[in-house]
Amino acid sequence: MRAAEFSNPQSLIQGLSTGIQSELDKQAKRDERRPDPAAGRALRLAPRPVFLAGREELLAALHARLTADGGGPRMVALCGLGGAGKTSVAVEYAHRNLADVGVCWQLPAEDRSVVTAGFGELAAQLGAAEDHGDPVAAVHGMLAASPAPWLLVFDNAPDRASVARFVPPAGPGRVLITSRNQIWPPGQALEVPVLDPQVAAEFLVSRTGDADQRTALEFAGELGGLPLALEQAAAYVQASGESLAGCLTLFRQRRADMLGRGEPIGYSQTVATTWRLAFEDLQQAAPGAVGLLRLLAFCAPEAIPLRLLLQPRLGLARRLGKEVMAVLAPLLEDPLLVGDAIGALRRYSLVTPDTDGSVSVHQLVQAVTAGQMSARLASKWQQATAALIEDAIPADTTPLETWPVCAALLPHAQVALADDSAGMARIGNYLGESGSYAAARDFEQKALDARVRHLGPGHPDTLTIRHNLAYWTGQAGDAAAARDLFAELLPLREQVLGPEHPQTLTSRGNLAGWTRDAGDPAAARDLFAELLPVRERVSGPEHPDTLTTRGNLARWTGRAHGNAERDFK
Amino acid sequence: MGWELARVYVSSTIADLTEERRAVLDWLRLARHQAVDSYLPDSDTVRDSCLDDVAACDLYVLILGHRYGFQLPQDNPEGLSITHLEFRRAGECGIPRVALLRTSIPDVSLSDLGDPSGWRWCPRSAMRWPARCVRRSSAIRRA
Numbered sequence: 001m002r003a004a005e006f007s008n009p010q011s012l013i014q015g016l017s018t019g020i021q022s023e024l025d026k027q028a029k030r031d032e033r034r035p036d037p038a039a040g041r042a043l044r045l046a047p048r049p050v051f052l053a054g055r056e057e058l059l060a061a062l063h064a065r066l067t068a069d070g071g072g073p074r075m076v077a078l079c080g081l082g083g084a085g086k087t088s089v090a091v092e093y094a095h096r097n098l099a100d101v102g103v104c105w106q107l108p109a110e111d112r113s114v115v116t117a118g119f120g121e122l123a124a125q126l127g128a129a130e131d132h133g134d135p136v137a138a139v140h141g142m143l144a145a146s147p148a149p150w151l152l153v154f155d156n157a158p159d160r161a162s163v164a165r166f167v168p169p170a171g172p173g174r175v176l177i178t179s180r181n182q183i184w185p186p187g188q189a190l191e192v193p194v195l196d197p198q199v200a201a202e203f204l205v206s207r208t209g210d211a212d213q214r215t216a217l218e219f220a221g222e223l224g225g226l227p228l229a230l231e232q233a234a235a236y237v238q239a240s241g242e243s244l245a246g247c248l249t250l251f252r253q254r255r256a257d258m259l260g261r262g263e264p265i266g267y268s269q270t271v272a273t274t275w276r277l278a279f280e281d282l283q284q285a286a287p288g289a290v291g292l293l294r295l296l297a298f299c300a301p302e303a304i305p306l307r308l309l310l311q312p313r314l315g316l317a318r319r320l321g322k323e324v325m326a327v328l329a330p331l332l333e334d335p336l337l338v339g340d341a342i343g344a345l346r347r348y349s350l351v352t353p354d355t356d357g358s359v360s361v362h363q364l365v366q367a368v369t370a371g372q373m374s375a376r377l378a379s380k381w382q383q384a385t386a387a388l389i390e391d392a393i394p395a396d397t398t399p400l401e402t403w404p405v406c407a408a409l410l411p412h413a414q415v416a417l418a419d420d421s422a423g424m425a426r427i428g429n430y431l432g433e434s435g436s437y438a439a440a441r442d443f444e445q446k447a448l449d450a451r452v453r454h455l456g457p458g459h460p461d462t463l464t465i466r467h468n469l470a471y472w473t474g475q476a477g478d479a480a481a482a483r484d485l486f487a488e489l490l491p492l493r494e495q496v497l498g499p500e501h502p503q504t505l506t507s508r509g510n511l512a513g514w515t516r517d518a519g520d521p522a523a524a525r526d527l528f529a530e531l532l533p534v535r536e537r538v539s540g541p542e543h544p545d546t547l548t549t550r551g552n553l554a555r556w557t558g559r560a561h562g563n564a565e566r567d568f569k
Numbered sequence: 570m571g572w573e574l575a576r577v578y579v580s581s582t583i584a585d586l587t588e589e590r591r592a593v594l595d596w597l598r599l600a601r602h603q604a605v606d607s608y609l610p611d612s613d614t615v616r617d618s619c620l621d622d623v624a625a626c627d628l629y630v631l632i633l634g635h636r637y638g639f640q641l642p643q644d645n646p647e648g649l650s651i652t653h654l655e656f657r658r659a660g661e662c663g664i665p666r667v668a669l670l671r672t673s674i675p676d677v678s679l680s681d682l683g684d685p686s687g688w689r690w691c692p693r694s695a696m697r698w699p700a701r702c703v704r705r706s707s708a709i710r711r712a
Binding site for chain 1: 574575577588589592593595596597598599600601602627628630632660665666667668669670671672
């Protein structure tokens with residue numbers, strides 16, 4: 001008997017899982033010594049996955065496809081990111097359907113010679129003559145003539161071509177392929193997606209025994225619903241005795257390190273190892289793809305508009321240096337190379353194409369990609385990403401036709417650009433001009449905080465942002481706050497820029513305008529009246545700004561007195 | 570082959586281990602074992618069905634808190650609780666047993682002592698568990 005003590009739900013689950021696993025292992029060893037009741041049946045299959053959450057719909061869709069009417073074997077390629085649980089789904093499917101098939105054989109398909117050897121074993125198991133020659137042809141012949149249904153699983157195939165000659169052409173069979181490669185003929189691919197956040201959170205709670213639902217949901221979000229990462233985190237919680245909340249804090253602090261820790265059940269490798277091998281392959285075969293992935297690692301994960309970012313840019317080489325430009329420059333110059341790089345990344349499901357030439361990258365792929373570079377190199381790629389995004393933002397974001405571009409770049413600018421950068425100022429302007437006043441105000445507030453930190457409160461650039469913040473605060477509906485902000489700003493601008501500097505006068509005009517909007521037309525009238533002679537002297541009596549001030553004075557004089565507007569001609 | 574990995578009998582007292590039972594059953598379901606739940610002990614026939622269920626399982630899990638459990642008044646010369654009888658049956662059938670022993674301080678209000686439901690506290694009975702199960706019996710003594 002196996003006994004364990006517990007004092008909380010976590011240690012209870014830890015004792016339970018360890019105890020159950022240990023007893024099942026003992027049982028399995030005893031079973032190995034007994035005669036195999038399935039002897040004579042061709043069966044080679046990994047054990048059923050211990051944990052499998054949220055896959056019932058996918059398994060049903062898979063079953064529907066593999067049992068659809070039609071001549072010859074049915075074939076489905078389960079494709080998805082490394083760690084999405086493709087093999088778990090395939091093995092689970094096979095176990096669920098074992099009773100329906102006479103032959104069930106799982107073949108590691110990464111390497112053709114290994115597949116061929118697997119066919120040799122299967123041929124022997126099926127009773128083929130020893131001098132049958134080609135084991136692949138022998139197995140194909142026997143499966144074609146088989147009266148009983150059969151199921152072959154090609155696990156982790158690099159692509160379609162690598163398994164094409166091994167797929168039986170005839171017989172009452174089902175062929176299930178797992179692959180990171182997304183590129184399959186129409187109708188053959190079935191994507192294994194990441195888990196829904198709620199399902200992923202429930203998995204974390206049940207698997208660890210830690211009932212902290214809120215943290216579980218947050219953690220599931222941080223892990224992007226990736227089954228391998230979820231299992232790895234749960235295994236780490238169990239092994240370390242850490243709570244979910246503690247593990248989440250650690251994860252946020254040391255993301256890349258944590259992705260290499262923990263011993264996930266049902267997977268042979270951690271997230272970091274799984275993807276590192278893909279990166280190493282790509283480094284050899286497609287260095288441009290690695291460069292593109294590094295660029296994408298510093299964008300937001302969803303809908304990265306490659307067509308906007310990857311354009312020839314003047315002066316970029318000077319800003320970014322040779323190391324990055326050697327890889328990046330060809331991608332900026334030649335769209336065909338971009339297509340090749342995306343194709344190479346799709347072979348490992350490291351990117352997913354969206355519409356309009358944009359792509360998405362799983363957030364953990366981004367984290368691992370960034371974590372596998374030296375700090376110096378990561379900083380260079382981060383700069384490159386920021387430079388491309390900033391250059392792609394239109395110089396003037398007021399015209400309506402620039403707004404779709406700004407909208408596409410917005411999430412990436414937020415991730416990659418400094419809050420007080422010129423690019424972010426243009427994005428902030430786009431938000432305000434397009435009607436998102438509150439968002440524009442919040443943008444300016446962040447920019448102001450950053451600008452004060454970098455340049456100090458009295459720098460002219462800081463004052464520009466204060467002006468914008470006051471303006472969008474008013475537009476967002478708080479005229480009194482806008483008035484107060486302009487009242488605080490005006491003496492600073494007078495002191496720093498001078499009392500008759502055009503920007504100072506603009507702030508004066510705004511102070512008058514927001515004073516009126518805050519409900520004091522008489523005070524507004526007086527402020528416009530003081531401003532008008534200064535405008536006439538500085539800008540000239542017929543300058544548009546002067547005429548605007550005159551118009552405002554006339555308007556608010558009329559409102560202040562409740563009379564007809566005076567003629568100021 | 571069935572859909573579950575193993576048929577696992579979960580044995581425990583109920584009132585003091587509600588959360589623990591739920592957590593164990595949830596975990597077993599997540600791990601796709603077939604969890605077999607014990608019943609509320611309210612009759613002799615339930616005892617027999619519980620013991621039959623134990624015998625039909627691949628694994629037996631005991632969660633031990635601070636209660637000994639309901640002791641049937643009839644046909645029970647040793648005065649063992651149903652939970653204890655289940656534990657014994659699993660051993661007799663050669664079913665692998667996993668025991669999970671709570672070490673935290675129990676809620677005294679839930680102890681068998683003075684329980685109006687008629688459950689009887691039997692401190693010495695606790696010592697009837699195999700030694701490995703009760704090496705931390707302080708919780709029971711405190712009750």
